[in-house]
Amino acid sequence: MIETWRWYGPDLDTISLSEVAQTGATGIVNALHEIPYGEVWTREAIAARRRIIEDTGFRWEVVESLPIHERIKRGDGDLSALFAAYRQSMVNLAAEGVQVICYNFMPVLDWTRTDLAAPVARGGTCLRFEAYRMAAFEIHMLGREGARDDYDPEVQTRATEWFSASTEAEREALLYAIMAGLPGAFDRYDINGLRTQLALYDGIGREGIRANYRRFLEEVIPTAEEVGLRLCVHPDDPPRDILGLPRVVSTAEDIDWILNAVDSPANGLTLCTGSLGANPANDLPAIAARFAERIHFAHLRNVRKDADGSFEEAAHLDGDTDMVAVLRVLLAEETRRKAQGRSDWSIPFRPDHGHELGPDIGRGAFPGYPLVGRLRGLAELRGVIRALS
The missing domain is CATH 3.20.20.150 (Divalent-metal-dependent TIM barrel enzymes)
Known part of the structure; x- marks a missing residue:
């Protein structure tokens, strides 16, 4: 190989x-x-x-x-x-x-993660996708219609708890992590920009x-x-x-x-x-x-x-x-x-x-x-x- x-x-x-x-x-x-x-x-x-x-x-x-x-x-x-x-x-x-x-x-x-530096057991960091944080992003930050249908009730509960306790800086960090999978220097979106892009796929x-x-x-x-x-x-x-x-x-x-x-x-x-x-x-x-x-x-x-x-x-x-x-x-x-x-x-x-x-x-x-x-x-x-x- x-x-x-x-x-x-x-x-x-x-x-x-x-x-x-x-x-x-x-x-x-x-x-x-x-x-x-x-x-x-x-x-x-x-x-x-x-x-x-x-x-x-x-x-x-x-x-x-x-x-x-x-x-x-x-x-x-x-x-x-x-x-x-x-x-x-x-x-x-x-x-x-x-x-x-x-x-x-x-x-x-492109690839999607919610944490770019999750701790590893013996030191170091890794990429992580946390279901409840993705749910918090979709349901509470993005406000996507139908997002709740994609997550189990327990995940939704944890998402609400995280969002309620999160700071603006933590929400910005989550958005940054989700955008980080895009290669190159193009098409990074804020919340409104992402909503606009998603709307283009309606139907x-x-x-x-x-x-x-x-x-x-x-x-x-x-x-x-x-x-x-x-x-x-x-x-x-x-x-x-x-x-x-x-x-x-x-x-x-x-x-x-x-x-x-x-x-x-x-x-x-x-x-x-x-x-x-x-x-x-x-x-x-x-x-x-x-x-x-x-x-x-x-x-x-x-x-x-x-x-x-x-x-x-x-x-x-x-x-x-x-x-x-x-x-x-x-x-x-x-x-x-x-x-x-x-x-x-x-x-x-x-x-x-x-x-x-x-x-x-x-x-x-x-x-x-x-x-x-x-x-x-x-x-x-x-x-x-x-x-x-």
Whole structure:
């Protein structure tokens, strides 16, 4: 398996490529976060970023992400220019040697947490999703109609208690945490701005989102086939409806629908064991085995779940997901691909969402993306892979 590291670029990341080199990873996962959604990634901009990566001894293995404009997700108006821009960016990436594009189809928000620095038992911090605090945000801060229907009575009671006792600073911190999953420098919302964005999805529903997703795949997968790219969708995080918005990449059934909507090797999956693992109904080794042929990229992390729907990032080998079993499946798939004579038989993976440990704390890394915490995860995963191999 190809060891990769997510790096946010020279202007955004507090971790340098020279530090990443010391982790032993050989590939970089990167995106041009400075370019607004819907605009073309020019070949010149891609080449400039590729040179920075390669000059430090790495290969740019995966783009994460080439964002999909919200209008495409909503099916809003004439989308021909947005689809054309997306396809041109794909062509330009392929021309510069990038072959894998990770993307997501989550409406409005990317990954969602309520706490960016929850304490870990023996020191350090982790990302956490607390059900009652999310309920407090939706019911009391956002005032979303129908929000109470999404939460159990006990969670609603705790939400009301928290909101009644919270300070303005604590509410602002909660809003900041919920917005923190958005990559790049665009589309951070205040309460009114978020209400406005949510209103744009009124009446669309799950089947509407699926229809818009199918159209996206129909528009871009033929180009991916032509230029030798593999697209791989990232699962919803968390794998449940959020803010009343349908999430359509949360279960094995969802993944099956996506891969069959446009049945092509270029239409694949990013296996994120943390995102899918936050749903108690998801069996990660079984999902990995079922869709192994279409897994083009893997995010390997673990979560520890609570009965009320809360969860937090666990150490990579310590959560609810059997990471050894997942890695066994991925290694078997690599063996199968290699026997077929494929040049792209090795699956890139990255350690995802590490704990902030020791010198990570206070450094200002992107939430979930510290140096030491991810290095610990990479070392643990590397050891399992070596043992299984």
